[in-house]
Amino acid sequence: MILTSYIFRQTSRSVFISTCVFLGVIWLSQSFKSIKLIIEKGADLTDFFILSVFSLPSWLLIALPLGTFAGCMISYLRLQNDKEIIVMKSAGFSPLKISKPALLVALVCSLILFIISHFILPETYRNFKKLKIELVLNVNSNEDQFIKSGLHLIKDEHENFQGPLAGIYSSMKWTLENRKNIEWIFTSPSDTPFIDNSLVNKFLKTKYIDKTKIILANSSNKTHPVIGMWHISLFKSLEDFLVKENRKIMLWVEEQNYEILNFENKIYFFNINTQADLAEAIKIEKSLKIP
Numbered sequence: 001m002i003l004t005s006y007i008f009r010q011t012s013r014s015v016f017i018s019t020c021v022f023l024g025v026i027w028l029s030q031s032f033k034s035i036k037l038i039i040e041k042g043a044d045l046t047d048f049f050i051l052s053v054f055s056l057p058s059w060l061l062i063a064l065p066l067g068t069f070a071g072c073m074i075s076y077l078r079l080q081n082d083k084e085i086i087v088m089k090s091a092g093f094s095p096l097k098i099s100k101p102a103l104l105v106a107l108v109c110s111l112i113l114f115i116i117s118h119f120i121l122p123e124t125y126r127n128f129k130k131l132k133i134e135l136v137l138n139v140n141s142n143e144d145q146f147i148k149s150g151l152h153l154i155k156d157e158h159e160n161f162q163g164p165l166a167g168i169y170s171s172m173k174w175t176l177e178n179r180k181n182i183e184w185i186f187t188s189p190s191d192t193p194f195i196d197n198s199l200v201n202k203f204l205k206t207k208y209i210d211k212t213k214i215i216l217a218n219s220s221n222k223t224h225p226v227i228g229m230w231h232i233s234l235f236k237s238l239e240d241f242l243v244k245e246n247r248k249i250m251l252w253v254e255e256q257n258y259e260i261l262n263f264e265n266k267i268y269f270f271n272i273n274t275q276a277d278l279a280e281a282i283k284i285e286k287s288l289k290i291p
Contacts, residue, residue, distance in 0.1 A: 214259070
């Protein structure tokens with residue numbers, strides 16, 4: 001019993017260290033992609049940390065078997081080099097009894113892998129999907145001209161163009177039918193080219209997200225009602241509102257629990273309505289050195 005406990009401790013320590021080394025190698029190899037995400041897409045270190053945490057179970061499925069094999073080999077090679085195995089055999093211990101601790105370690109690691117693959121990983125995947133941002137395009141006419149965008153197109157549920165509220169309603173309905181795990185949608189007009197991940201990230205990380213159902217952007221004391229986040233639970237309320245043939249966004253918003261999120265950067269909200277606006281947007285793009 002003492003012998004088994006001794007070898008088990010030695011082997012477990014080697015397996016743990018080896019697994020950590022393999023995890024570190026995997027983490028480094030995957031970090032280059034995450035660093036590129038931070039630099040090019042406006043993500044921050046918090047996003048990098050969250051991504052690493054969600055990736056950990058899948059990395060363990062690779063690192064733990066490798067660490068178990070390497071750790072057992074290292075532990076028993078050390079026993080061999082220190083002549084401890086020879087002493088054990090001389091004392092009458094059989095090869096099976098000497099190898100028993102390694103089998104116990106392998107059994108424990110197999111149990112951990114089973115728990116990760118059947119319980120932790122599926123739950124992690126479900127939670128990760130809640131964080132996933134999917135870009136879709138709501139259209140009310142001329143769908144063919146938007147096919148080349150490569151985005152999923154959501155057609156307005158209401159005919160005769162009933163304004164942005166109809167687009168929000170159609171997006172909510174599509175989300176409820178096709179992305180049942182999504183709780184929030186973010187909307188912005190397609191003619192505001194400078195809305196990027198940094199703005200969306202501020203919405204996602206605002207303190208209001210657990211306290212309200214609608215969050216709208218504001219700059220220079222002007223609220224931008226189409227640029228905001230909407231909780232899916234408001235679908236029925238919006239449906240009832242549209243039945244009354246109301247189209248004003250703020251009229252419906254003011255009936256709900258909503259918050260305003262302030263932004264100092266006015267460039268986010270520059271929109272293109274004319275050829276002159278387009279020319280100005282091109283100048284802004286060049287000055288910002290947007291790739």
